[in-house]
Amino acid sequence: MLFRQYLLTNPIAASYLLGCGSLSQGVVVDPLEDEVDIYIEEAKKLGMNIVYVIDTHLHADHVSGAKKLVEKTGAQYILHQSADTSYDFTPVQDGDELMAGNTKLTFLHTPGHTPEHISVVVTDTTRGDQPWFVLTGHTLMVGDAGRTELASSIEEGAKDLFESLKKLTSLEDHIEVYPGAFSGSVCGRKLSGKPSSTIGFEKRFNHALQIGNKEEFIDYMTKDVPPRPDNFKEIRKKNQGKL
Template identity: 55%
Template sequence: MRILYIIGTHVHADHVSFGGVLADVAGTVLSAKSNVSLPFKPVHDGDELELGNVVLKVLYTPGHAPEHIRLLVTDLARPQQPWFVVTGHTLIVGDLGRTELAVSAEEGTKDLFRSIERLKALADYLVIMPGAYARSVCGRSLSSKPSSTTGFEKQFNKAFRIETEEEFVVFMTKDIPLAWPRAAQLRAIHSGSGRSKDGEHLTKTAGANSKLDKTWGQGHDHLLRHQLRGGQGAGKSRLGPVGG
């Protein structure tokens, strides 16, 4: 199998991504808004990436991170309408992604409100494929279900149902869960600083931090070690769906 794209929905601050290591196999695709020092193919809102009969349409959706994108997926061998959307850490089953890991909570929340309004305009039958679920700290009420539909979330996702920006900001900026103690450092590493070509330094740094940051809890510490050994655990796959 030939890998054509390594797509990152955003620069991560909550887990270790090896997308940069895989970039030697296929070029990394990131939002043109990404502030990173690693080489990447920039994409803009509305750009399309082709994979045989499949087309990935890029939607710029800041909020969880300033550079965040979603991928609207259409299979041209079927009726030529979008089939599912890779939502990264914006719309997650049961919740929305937190907004304060890269900018202020209020700024991120206002960006996210505008982004989810675009998602609400999509057809109700669309399957959503998020990059996180239960046990991730990217939200507060994440379901263990790895997929849903836009229509179901419109009815039962409390954050997604809010219609005014003022109410949305209040809701999203209260009771924010504890962030990974090294969130800023992880974003810096994923942006290109501190990473050797083979990813060795990233792995050692993340492993050491997971042992030092006892406030993170043994469950998340075990999950990170399991991911670094090459396995998969609850909350997030090792690489995430299309980069998560």
């Protein structure tokens, strides 16, 4: 498997290029609009064709590069089936699987940060039949969890997020966690500057995961909420194709 993590600082976000080198099939996850050519150039260097472009959710802090990347590569654009957009995409639901060569992508519906949020569990089938890592977007991040009020009420989002975190932490402890943001992002609090972790480490030390009661978790998520991103409503509408 080939894997690249891109740590971006304006805005603070993480995006990913991964896939099967032997069969030349690549996947880009959470691309930023200004970085589209970088993903294409990197894929060419690695000898991969980009076959899938995935947004873990409809972002509210930056403009997605997914549609532009799809136009340039002919890849399929993947979103959760509940995504509210004015354009067509390939819908997935909880438990669906796609293959990019020998790389298996298993989709988990993990709402909370946004209603349509998905996480992507990745398996390199040339090494084994068990997952290796999970791309968690803005659901489970290193040190905390994603904010919950940019696309719903803060309380409803927190209720959904509580259940989504339980789903993610049911994965094996050794599975690596690669989030969509890190320290300095407005989409979470108490985030680490280390942009990867494991399920087991987060279960032991992540602030949000230390709360086992749903009502206490909702209360936790409604306090010390960071400032909202500038023009977040307009950015999300643009990513929905409604601006």
